Amino acid sequence: MTKKKKSRILVFILSLLCYLGLTSFTDIQELIAGIIVSLIVSLIAGRFLLQNDKFVKHFLRIFKAIKYLFLFLWEMAKANIHVAYLVLHPDLPIKPGIVKIKSNLKNDSSITALANSITLTPGTLTIDVNDENHDLYIHCIDVKSENVLINTNTIGGKFEKLLAEVFE
Amino acid sequence: MIDKIGMFFICTGILFDFFGVLGLVRLPDVYNRLQAATKCVTFGSAGILFGVFLIQGFNSFGFKAILGIAFLFLTSPVSAHAIARSAHKSGVPMADVTVVDQYKDDLELKGD
Structure with a gap:
């Protein structure tokens, strides 16, 4: 998996968690809307989070x-x-x-x-x-x-x- | 019980916000006032938001409060730094009680 992909996935997960925290998740429509928004965010800005591979390696x-x-x-x-x-x-x-x-x-x-x-x-x-x-x-x-x-x-x-x- | 702890945090936060404002009025120059504004007010506001989080728990209000603390801690020192640096660059004088200014000394050294 390339660096950009890893970065995009991490951004997707983080933004989805933020979205769910902010909206106080109650039904399935909000979840779907959150997934769509997070996908758009991770496609546009996802590649900037991880600048080097070491970050993932030393996650501890x-x-x-x-x-x-x-x-x-x-x-x-x-x-x-x-x-x-x-x-x-x-x-x-x-x-x-x-x-x-x-x-x-x-x-x-x-x-x-x-x-x-x-x-x-x-x-x-x-x-x-x-x-x-x-x-x-x-x-x-x-x-x-x-x-x-x-x-x-x-x-x-x-x-x-x-x-x-x-x-x- | 958790409500009382939350109230305690909110009261402490308001107290420190008050100290910050008092410092803003009493201290002599821009740099010293920024000290009061960055420290007391950041800590006080973070205390208030943390109290709100304790009372509300993990719902949308509490989560927003936690996010607020994170962004407050990230942005407040940066803005203080920017204001102090630009004040120094544009030649705002320091108070008479100032004992040392090694920044100015180094800048003059570089200029020569």
Whole structure:
């Protein structure tokens, strides 16, 4: 089976599941309409989902992705309490600034995931990514240090190891 | 029981949305305000949607709530990133309390 076919079948199944979830499936007419719509979608846009064969081969990575999701949610909860504390404090004890961190991740999707995770965690916001050497520029609401290596460990270090396992 | 847990999530979500709005008003410049807007509001809205999912269960409402959380988590950091980058490129000044700006330093290094 070719890559495009696999991709089309996966898109068909996913869009059918989405359709059934959204319409709260009650009778056979909805099922038929869903199958027709999903077929059209998978014929038009189906070939874009899978870009390489490795994705199917390493499907077990989904467990690592779930582990990552839990780590991420925990970090995000902590982030929110921290930012809420800063906002509620009468003196606004903030020390904002833009710092640079290094990243070892190579492919585009993992860097996107890292940048998005950083944006959603403790007082940090990704501003730009350097395409050549994969440096990330982070706006921190509470800068702890100006050293690149220390910041790499404290801001990106938590996620980077797990993300490397999930995506690469 | 599950209704009460759902209500708890909705209340927490509203609380965090409130913190986010408060931050939007109190913090000094664009970048700091984006911090409050991306984090507190994303987490708060996700909490509300998750509470709705718990109360409704796996029917069409609950499924839409879960889809809403997924798209919120995917789109909110991207839009914050785009706004922050364009603000920096068009020269919006940072607040006086700012301690370091390594992005500007690197851009100047590249320009020379």
